[in-house]
Every structure is written in C-alpha cells, then in structure tokens.
Amino acid sequence: MMRLPASLFLLVLLLALTGCGGGNGEPGDQAADPAGGDAGDSTETKGTIGFSALTLTNPFFKVIADNMKEEAAKHGYEVLVVSGERDVKKQADQVSEFIVKGVSAIVLNPCDSQAIGPAIKKANDAGIPVFTNDIKYDGEVGEVVCHVATDNYQGGKLAGKAMVDLIGDSGGNVAILHFPQAESCQLRVKGFREVIDAHNAGDGAAQIEIVAVLDGGGVRDEGFKAAKDTIEANPDLAAIFAINDPSALGARAALEAAGKADQVKIIGFDGQKIGKQAILEGKIVCDPIQFPDRIGKATIEQIVRYFDGDEVPEEILIPSELYYQEDAKNDPELQE
Incomplete structure (x- = not known):
C-alpha cells in the first residue's frame, strides 16, 4: 500500500475537519449538544436571593421559605435559606455571609425589629436590596425596599373580638403570651388590647x-x-391569648398538666396545621389564620418587580381570617 507523505496527510485531515462545520460552513456554528438542543439553554440562574428566617423550627417560616423557592424558580432565581434562630447577632452574621456570596437580594424575618438595623445598613452599603416579610424592621439605620406580611394589627383585633365573644358576657381574667421582640407580635397584641378596652368601656360590660x-x-x-x-x-384565669400556635400549644400542655384544660380557654394565632388540628380537637378555640404561602409568593413577586425597574410598594398587608372548629371540620388540609 502506498503511504501518503506526512505533510499531505495532515492537509487532508485539516480539510476533512473543516468540512464538519454546520450551516454556513463555519466551524462551531453548531455547538456540541448531544441532545440536539440549543446551546444557549442553560441551567444557570439569574442570581441568588438570601433568606434568613426567624426560625425554621416553626413550620410557618418553612412554608414561607418553600413558597419563596418555588416562586423564585419560575423567574430564574435560587433562594438560599438559613435560620436566624431568634438570635439577632447570628442573623447579622448571616447577612454578612450573603454579602460575601454576592446575592442579588436579601430577605429577612428580623430576629429583633430594631437591632437588625446595622446589618441592613451593611447590605445597603454593598448595593444589595433588602426586603422583609412577616416581621417588619422598625428602625431608621437601614433601608428596606418592601415589607410583606399578614395584617397583624387587623388579626389582633380579630383575636380580641373572638375573646369578647368567648367570655364577654361573664368577664374574667386573661393572660397574653407575647413575643415582644417581633414587631408583628406587637401589632397583634395592640389590636387585641384595643378591642378588649373598647368592650370594657361599654356601659355595664362585664x-x-x-x-x-x-x-x-x-x-x-x-x-x-x-x-x-x-x-x-x-x-x-379564664382565658389565654397566645401570639402564635407553638406558644398556644405550650400553654395547652401547661393547662393539662395543671388539670385546668377545661377551665382556661385558648385563642391562638397563625393557622399552622398543628394549630388547625388543635382547633379541630377542641384544644384551641380559634385562630386568626395567616397565609404564609401568599407571603412567600408575594415577596418574590416584589423582588422581581424591583429588578425589572417597576415601582414597588413599601408594604403589602394580607388580611387574616378567624378559623374555628367548624372551619377545621371542612378543611381539606386536615383530611390528608
């Protein structure tokens, strides 16, 4: 067999490779995609949104986080979720870590409505927009673009109305289980107190x-x-108003231990599944319920609007609704 000179062999090989170009004959016109798809399709996201929750041990905040992730994915963003565990110093460190990672935006449930200010300011200085949900930042050091939450003041008034309906005819002593570090809980208690005060001011009111x-x-x-x-x-004691379901269930356990579960009635707040189940079982009278799925979704919607250059409101409040045992009996979530 005749052998081609090495130089001629290389020339033939080069011509053959050039002929493998696609379309207009230019090499690389068709990027190698074994699936035959467009090489421009990419799994890379537009950016990452950092979310520091108050605590992920409370299912309410996990629902917010899960819905933020789901909604963000629709718009091409990832959500990095961490838990502040009610420790404002830890949360401030998490904000610093978000800044180092170069996240596109930061969302917080402030562990302390005022003390988180310097951390927010640090993000502001780094050019990263900050949003809050459920718990509002109540300070002037940092700047928040938008706050999304339950209308906690309205919910507190609903709790007050429920308490008046429960013991208004007879009157009685009531305790409040508070979480005063959170602005959302301050609003719940404020609304509750206002309704109780208005009842007590009525002529001949018990x-x-x-x-x-x-x-x-x-x-x-x-x-x-x-x-x-x-x-x-x-x-x-005649009744207890607890600012969320976990503390309401803690109160119920204390009443059972003291043999006073039938004497002292409990009104909670939240509408978590554990709270709804307790209402169904008669352990809690009722809750003004929140909609954490809506809070999570709306938060991402406002972030995307902000990125798109649209006007974003400073605050979005989602009304709560009273939820009683009859509602629980008809709740599909409890039939699962």
Whole structure:
C-alpha cells in the first residue's frame, strides 16, 4: 500500500475537519449538544436571593421559605435559606455571609425589629436590596425596599373580638403570651388590647381584665413555662391569648398538666396545621389564620418587580381570617 507523505496527510485531515462545520460552513456554528438542543439553554440562574428566617423550627417560616423557592424558580432565581434562630447577632452574621456570596437580594424575618438595623445598613452599603416579610424592621439605620406580611394589627383585633365573644358576657381574667421582640407580635397584641378596652368601656360590660403579659418566646417550651407561671399566679384565669400556635400549644400542655384544660380557654394565632388540628380537637378555640404561602409568593413577586425597574410598594398587608372548629371540620388540609 502506498503511504501518503506526512505533510499531505495532515492537509487532508485539516480539510476533512473543516468540512464538519454546520450551516454556513463555519466551524462551531453548531455547538456540541448531544441532545440536539440549543446551546444557549442553560441551567444557570439569574442570581441568588438570601433568606434568613426567624426560625425554621416553626413550620410557618418553612412554608414561607418553600413558597419563596418555588416562586423564585419560575423567574430564574435560587433562594438560599438559613435560620436566624431568634438570635439577632447570628442573623447579622448571616447577612454578612450573603454579602460575601454576592446575592442579588436579601430577605429577612428580623430576629429583633430594631437591632437588625446595622446589618441592613451593611447590605445597603454593598448595593444589595433588602426586603422583609412577616416581621417588619422598625428602625431608621437601614433601608428596606418592601415589607410583606399578614395584617397583624387587623388579626389582633380579630383575636380580641373572638375573646369578647368567648367570655364577654361573664368577664374574667386573661393572660397574653407575647413575643415582644417581633414587631408583628406587637401589632397583634395592640389590636387585641384595643378591642378588649373598647368592650370594657361599654356601659355595664362585664370586665375582661388582662392580668399578665408574659414573653412566651413564640415557641412551645417557653410557652409552656410562661403559661405555667401564669396559672400558678392567677388560679382564676379564664382565658389565654397566645401570639402564635407553638406558644398556644405550650400553654395547652401547661393547662393539662395543671388539670385546668377545661377551665382556661385558648385563642391562638397563625393557622399552622398543628394549630388547625388543635382547633379541630377542641384544644384551641380559634385562630386568626395567616397565609404564609401568599407571603412567600408575594415577596418574590416584589423582588422581581424591583429588578425589572417597576415601582414597588413599601408594604403589602394580607388580611387574616378567624378559623374555628367548624372551619377545621371542612378543611381539606386536615383530611390528608
């Protein structure tokens, strides 16, 4: 067999490779995509949104996080979720980490409505927009683009109305399990107090006396301890208003331990599945319920609007609704 000279062989090979170009004959006109798809299709996201939740041990905030992730994915963004665990220093460190990572936006449930200010300012200085949901930043150091939350003041008034409906005819002593560090809970208690005060101001009204306001921490264990102390100090207690479902369930456990579950009624707040189940079972009378799925979705919608250069409102409030045992009996979520 005749062998081609090496130089001629290389020339033939080069011509053959050039002939493999597509379309207009230019090499690389068709990028190698084994699936035959467009090489411009990419799994890369437009950016990352950092979310520091108050605590992920509370299912409410996990629902917000999950819905933020789902909605963000529709717009090409990822959401990096971390838990502040009610520690404002830890949350401030998380904001610093978000800045280092170069996130496109930051969302916070402030662990402390005022003390988180310097961390927000740090993000502002780095050119990263900050949004809040559920818990509002209540300070002047940093700047928040938009806050999305339940109308907590309206929800607190609903809780007050429920309490008046429950014991208004007879009156009685009431305790509040608070979480005063959170602006959202401050609004709930404010609305609740206003309705109770208005009832008490009525001619001949049986008085509803708020005899104790204790920090229940917004969690079950601390709610149990606070309720236990309240029961011991006020043996004639008629009812408890708890600012969320975990603290309400902690109060219920304390009442059961003290043998007073039938004496003291509980009104909670949230509408988490555990709270709805407790309402169905008669352990909690009712809740003004929130819609964390809507909060998460709306937060991402406003972030996208901001990125698109559209006008974004400073605050979006989602009304709550009273949820009783009859509602629980017809709730598809509890039939699963």
